[in-house]
Amino acid sequence: QNGRERRWKNWDGRKVWTVQIANVEWVEFEHYPTPSSANKARTFKLAPQAFSATIQFPLSENITVTLGNAKVTQVPVNSNIATTVHKL
Numbered sequence: 001q002n003g004r005e006r007r008w009k010n011w012d013g014r015k016v017w018t019v020q021i022a023n024v025e026w027v028e029f030e031h032y033p034t035p036s037s038a039n040k041a042r043t044f045k046l047a048p049q050a051f052s053a054t055i056q057f058p059l060s061e062n063i064t065v066t067l068g069n070a071k072v073t074q075v076p077v078n079s080n081i082a083t084t085v086h087k088l
Contacts (some may be wrong), residue, residue, distance in 0.1 A: 021048050021073045048073050
């Protein structure tokens with residue numbers, strides 16, 4: 001949303017710009033690589049969605065705390081940055 005500010009956080013030693021999901025209407029993505037026959041990039045938008053989840057926190061080897069019916073709002077994206085061609 002316009003007028004909202006991003007904040008940076010340290011995630012695993014890296015500077016990451018973050019926003020609250022409540023302030024996000026949609027996220028725009030670009031297909032990569034751009035098809036050679038197309039003159040401009042193909043883009044699409046995804047809006048945040050609410051999901052239910054069961055979360056398990058292992059406190060020790062023998063003790064796990066389970067939170068059921070947790071509500072999570074997120075942008076539904078799968079990132080595939082580890083595919084290698086040599087196994088195909």
